[in-house]
Amino acid sequence: EETQCQYLLNLGCTVAQGFLFSRPVPANEFYRNYESLHGYFCRRQPIPASKEPYRITKKKKLFPYLSVILLCTMILGVATFCVFNYYMHTTRELFDKLAERNLVAFTTGQVTATNSYISEVTHTLESCATLARTEHDILLMETYISTLNRNDPRTHFSYSSKAYYDKKIAEGKVVGEDLEALRRLERGETVISDVAFSHRMGDIYCFVIGVPVMEDGEYVGCLRAIINTKRLLASEHITSPYGDVVASFLTDE
Numbered sequence: 001e002e003t004q005c006q007y008l009l010n011l012g013c014t015v016a017q018g019f020l021f022s023r024p025v026p027a028n029e030f031y032r033n034y035e036s037l038h039g040y041f042c043r044r045q046p047i048p049a050s051k052e053p054y055r056i057t058k059k060k061k062l063f064p065y066l067s068v069i070l071l072c073t074m075i076l077g078v079a080t081f082c083v084f085n086y087y088m089h090t091t092r093e094l095f096d097k098l099a100e101r102n103l104v105a106f107t108t109g110q111v112t113a114t115n116s117y118i119s120e121v122t123h124t125l126e127s128c129a130t131l132a133r134t135e136h137d138i139l140l141m142e143t144y145i146s147t148l149n150r151n152d153p154r155t156h157f158s159y160s161s162k163a164y165y166d167k168k169i170a171e172g173k174v175v176g177e178d179l180e181a182l183r184r185l186e187r188g189e190t191v192i193s194d195v196a197f198s199h200r201m202g203d204i205y206c207f208v209i210g211v212p213v214m215e216d217g218e219y220v221g222c223l224r225a226i227i228n229t230k231r232l233l234a235s236e237h238i239t240s241p242y243g244d245v246v247a248s249f250l251t252d253e
Contacts, residue, residue: 114232118209121155122190124148125211125223132159132213132223145223154231156201159213161221162186185212186219195229205229 005020025033128148132141141159148157165182168174174182181191191210198206206226213221 110232117231118192118227121209121225121227122192122211125157125209125225126190128157129211129213129223132221133215154228156226158224158226159221160224162219165222181210182222185210185222188212188214188219198226201226201228 002020005016008016022033128141128144131144145157145159148155165174169179169182177193181193184191189212191208193208193210195205195207198204206228209225209227211223212219213223
């Protein structure tokens with residue numbers, strides 16, 4: 001019926017067939033109509049303008065979108081990790097270079113300061129030895145040594161005569177490297193010892209600079225400067241544009 005057809009049209013059905021459109025027809029007429037209707041042996045009815053057909057909407061699946069979001073998140077995470085790792089590596093290299101420059105600057109300055117101080121002490125001892133040789137006054141020299149000890153507490157100046165060392169040698173208290181150092185002093189050489197630990201000087205690491213005192217070409221004694229190695233590790237007089245040195249240490253190497 002026409003009302004049923006209209007009802008179906010209102011529901012969104014735009015294709016139908018039945019007696020309302022055509023009664024049974026001969027085969028040749030069927031194929032002619034089939035070809036003229038492009039494969040549809042039926043009559044298409046337009047949807048009334050006043051009626052909006054029902055539309056059946058399919059729910060969209062979220063799985064493809066979740067996959068895309070997850071993939072993008074993974075790519076972003078990998079990219080972030082790579083960028084962070086690159087900048088961390090670059091920052092570490094920069095820090096290492098700055099630290100190396102700082103230590104090189106400190107070491108260079110420390111070597112210069114150490115050599116300068118050793119040279120200064122050696123010249124002081126040589127001046128004192130010259131005073132003893134020209135003035136022939138041991139008391140005056142000892143007064144000068146006392147003044148030096150008050151001015152520099154980290155360095156101990158002293159004078160010992162040849163007779164004093166001869167007695168120590170006879171008692172067997174001067175052996176090995178110390179005995180070799182005395183022989184060099186007797187030959188008129190200035191001697192600088194290795195760093196050693198001394199209980200007698202107050203449990204410190206120190207080294208000794210010895211200058212011979214000669215009188216009429218003969219060895220009569222030795223002027224010594226016992227230097228605390230802390231004096232060589234001082235860093236306050238060394239500056240660097242790359243940072244501050246907190247501390248330096250003395251090793252056995």
